[in-house]
Amino acid sequence: MRLVDSLSLSIKNLWRRKLRTILTVLGVAIGCCAIVIMLSLGIAMERNFMAQVSQMGNIMQIQVYNYNQGGVTPDGKEIPPLDDNMIARFEKMKGVQGATPVMNIYVKMMAGKYVGYVSILGIRADMFSLLDIPLEEGRPLEDGDTNHMVIGQYVPQNFYNPKVSRYSWEPMPEDFNFMDEKLTISWDMNYGESYPGMTQPKVKAKPVKVQVVGKVGQSGSEYDWSIIMPFDTVKKYQKEIDKWNRQNSGSGGGMYPVSSGSTDQGYQQVIVKADDINEVVNIMDQISELGYGCYSPIQILEDMQQQSAGLRQILLGIGIMSFIIAAIGIANTMFMSIYERTREIGIIKVIGAKLKDIKRIFLMEAWWIGLFGGLLGIGLSYLLSFLLNKFNVNLGSSTIWTPEGEMTLDSSYIPIWLSAVALAFAPVASLLAGIFPSRRAMKLNVMAALRQD
Amino acid sequence: MSVIITLNDVYRAYRMGPERIMAVDGVSLEIEEGEICCLKGPSGSGKSTLLHLMAGLDRPSKGSIYIGKTRIDKLSENQLAVFRQRYVGFIFQSYYLIPTLTALENVALPLTFCGISKNKRIMKAKELLESVGLKDRMGHKPSQMSGGQQQRVSIARSFVNSPKVVFADEPTGNLDTATTYEMMDLMTNLAKESNQTLVIVTHDNEISGYASRIINIRDGKIEKIQNGRKMHHEKINAR
Numbered sequence: 243m244r245l246v247d248s249l250s251l252s253i254k255n256l257w258r259r260k261l262r263t264i265l266t267v268l269g270v271a272i273g274c275c276a277i278v279i280m281l282s283l284g285i286a287m288e289r290n291f292m293a294q295v296s297q298m299g300n301i302m303q304i305q306v307y308n309y310n311q312g313g314v315t316p317d318g319k320e321i322p323p324l325d326d327n328m329i330a331r332f333e334k335m336k337g338v339q340g341a342t343p344v345m346n347i348y349v350k351m352m353a354g355k356y357v358g359y360v361s362i363l364g365i366r367a368d369m370f371s372l373l374d375i376p377l378e379e380g381r382p383l384e385d386g387d388t389n390h391m392v393i394g395q396y397v398p399q400n401f402y403n404p405k406v407s408r409y410s411w412e413p414m415p416e417d418f419n420f421m422d423e424k425l426t427i428s429w430d431m432n433y434g435e436s437y438p439g440m441t442q443p444k445v446k447a448k449p450v451k452v453q454v455v456g457k458v459g460q461s462g463s464e465y466d467w468s469i470i471m472p473f474d475t476v477k478k479y480q481k482e483i484d485k486w487n488r489q490n491s492g493s494g495g496g497m498y499p500v501s502s503g504s505t506d507q508g509y510q511q512v513i514v515k516a517d518d519i520n521e522v523v524n525i526m527d528q529i530s531e532l533g534y535g536c537y538s539p540i541q542i543l544e545d546m547q548q549q550s551a552g553l554r555q556i557l558l559g560i561g562i563m564s565f566i567i568a569a570i571g572i573a574n575t576m577f578m579s580i581y582e583r584t585r586e587i588g589i590i591k592v593i594g595a596k597l598k599d600i601k602r603i604f605l606m607e608a609w610w611i612g613l614f615g616g617l618l619g620i621g622l623s624y625l626l627s628f629l630l631n632k633f634n635v636n637l638g639s640s641t642i643w644t645p646e647g648e649m650t651l652d653s654s655y656i657p658i659w660l661s662a663v664a665l666a667f668a669p670v671a672s673l674l675a676g677i678f679p680s681r682r683a684m685k686l687n688v689m690a691a692l693r694q695d
Numbered sequence: 696m697s698v699i700i701t702l703n704d705v706y707r708a709y710r711m712g713p714e715r716i717m718a719v720d721g722v723s724l725e726i727e728e729g730e731i732c733c734l735k736g737p738s739g740s741g742k743s744t745l746l747h748l749m750a751g752l753d754r755p756s757k758g759s760i761y762i763g764k765t766r767i768d769k770l771s772e773n774q775l776a777v778f779r780q781r782y783v784g785f786i787f788q789s790y791y792l793i794p795t796l797t798a799l800e801n802v803a804l805p806l807t808f809c810g811i812s813k814n815k816r817i818m819k820a821k822e823l824l825e826s827v828g829l830k831d832r833m834g835h836k837p838s839q840m841s842g843g844q845q846q847r848v849s850i851a852r853s854f855v856n857s858p859k860v861v862f863a864d865e866p867t868g869n870l871d872t873a874t875t876y877e878m879m880d881l882m883t884n885l886a887k888e889s890n891q892t893l894v895i896v897t898h899d900n901e902i903s904g905y906a907s908r909i910i911n912i913r914d915g916k917i918e919k920i921q922n923g924r925k926m927h928h929e930k931i932n933a934r
Contacts (some may be wrong), residue, residue: 243807243808243809243810244810247813254795258795585791586793588791590793590804591776592785593808594809595808597772597773599808688752
């Protein structure tokens with residue numbers, strides 16, 4: 243018997259008992275929908291965690307701090323300095339894409355007629371692209387850059403016009419273009435300002451010319467508020483600042499910047515970038531073992547996942563249970579129709595249907611039920627998912643705050659792969675449910691079947 | 696004339712509660728190609744069981760059955776199915792048509808299981824329905840047809856795969872006398888065209904008139920064999 247013939251024969255058979263077929267298909271659809279919706283809730287929950295955590299910074303990045311420099315680890319090993327050698331060692335760890343020391347200085351910056359206090363982050367220029375800092379304009383930092391900087395999108399909010407009265411505030415206009423303006427920075431926190439009674443430092447700090455080459459877009463992290471410059475440049479500035487501070491010590495004049503960054507014994511902070519989300523925890527374990535403090539948003543993500551794992555398993559369990567009920571429904575329908583059609587099975591056996599043909603006709607019937615049920619089920623799932631999200635049924639959904647304002651996260655999300663899996667799974671499960679009934683049809687005795695009315 | 700069906704000392708026992716009933720009790724028989732053979736006997740004589748054994752629908756408790764050179768009581772279920780597709784046709788008392796299929800689809804159904812393409816099987820089925828005089832009933836369902844028409848469909852179905860042997864189990868049991876003659880004419884004419892063998896179970900005396908040989912069965916045994924009024928596919932003029 244040809245496949246086409248068994249396909250069309252089985253669908254004709256199903257159509258003969260419309261109501262029962264439709265009811266069974268509905269059962270499968272609901273079972274399929276239950277699994278998809280339950281999974282979609284779990285998936286949405288996971289995505290929401292990810293979205294929330296991403297707000298806290300990049301989860302592929304690990305901040306390494308040298309809190310305990312010079313101390314010992316709990317098992318008595320000396321903690322080595324966080325220096326270039328150690329960075330090289332981090333970079334050799336499995337799953338590490340790169341590492342950069344981080345140095346942070348605070349300076350006064352003048353842009354056109356405006357001035358502002360800014361925080362400058364020094365990172366290695368070649369690491370810039372690895373840190374997933376989104377650029378809105380211009381170019382990233384590159385090897386060979388010196389006094390070039392990339393500024394965070396909120397940095398302009400720090401600027402004001404010092405010439406207007408001390409008691410009013412003229413902020414920088416929003417369309418101010420840093421890339422075209424003449425820019426200078428100074429260690430002197432009074433730089434660019436003058437007001438009565440201001441004391442002058444003993445040695446004047448010489449302003450340094452800088453140049454903006456790029457602007458950071460929405461990153462949701464500290465980069466929004468910072469200026470990023472090549473590490474070596476920032477290190478040089480730090481030396482200048484230290485020197486200038488020494489020259490002015492005891493003079494009482496001027497305002498001195500605070501800074502963090504290099505000590506004689508290596509760096510205080512290093513960022514390590516992993517190349518795979520699954521490696522992050524592993525890398526963190528290795529670095530912690532050396533005695534350094536580690537931080538990554540992934541720790542929060544892991545906590546959230548652990549706490550919700552039980553809930554997600556229950557959801558999946560409910561889904562699977564409903565599908566099993568649907569599968570039993572299929573088997574039941576098949577058995578019923580075999581009892582009804584016993585004589586017919588006898589007839590087609592007599593006129594030459596092979597056992598394989600009979601089995602195939604019944605398996606096909608189950609398969610059709612599964613296919614239609616699966617299609618309908620996915621349709622239902624999308625509808626239900628849409629409604630859940632529209633009415634914001636609060637099961638794993640939540641609201642997070644972003645710079646654009648409040649953002650409501652979906653409570654249900656059906657990825658394409660989930661619908662594909664469900665569509666493949668429903669007919670396969672139906673086939674399984676059809677195996678037992680179809681074997682029974684196959685094994686019917688011809689004579690007994692013919693005698694039955 | 697070559698022998699088409701051979702039965703060698705065939706037994707078929709049934710268990711009915713504690714009792715053992717010999718439905719077929721030591722039958723040996725040869726049926727020749729092109730013969731119209733009538734199995735006759737009172738009800739419960741075992742004539743239907745004998746037909747089912749010859750057709751491979753049932754298996755003997757003892758003995759051997761050959762169709763042509765094939766020993767059919769040793770074939771597997773699947774081999775039997777293929778064997779039926781190629782060599783055997785069936786006609787039953789209650790027609791046994793599939794109620795949801797049209798006349799045309801019913802006739803074409805055996806060819807479906809042979810794996811013949813749709814166009815070919817529709818063509819062949821149309822041809823046969825025409826020859827049984829149902830040209831204008833092809834799209835009708837069995838429920839829309841009279842008993843005689845249904846039996847015509849069933850006859851067309853039994854001949855559609857050009858079988859060597861057609862088995863008929865009380866084919867006219869549900870029909871009136873006039874229709875019985877029509878059916879018998881039809882069957883014998885169709886069989887004659889390609890020298891096909893007909894084995895008919897009946898207790899109708901009208902039918903025995905068409906037979907080349909009448910085998911009387913009683914209590915599972917052959918009581919006597921009569922030569923019929925007709926020889927092999929002799930011109931039929933029973934009425």
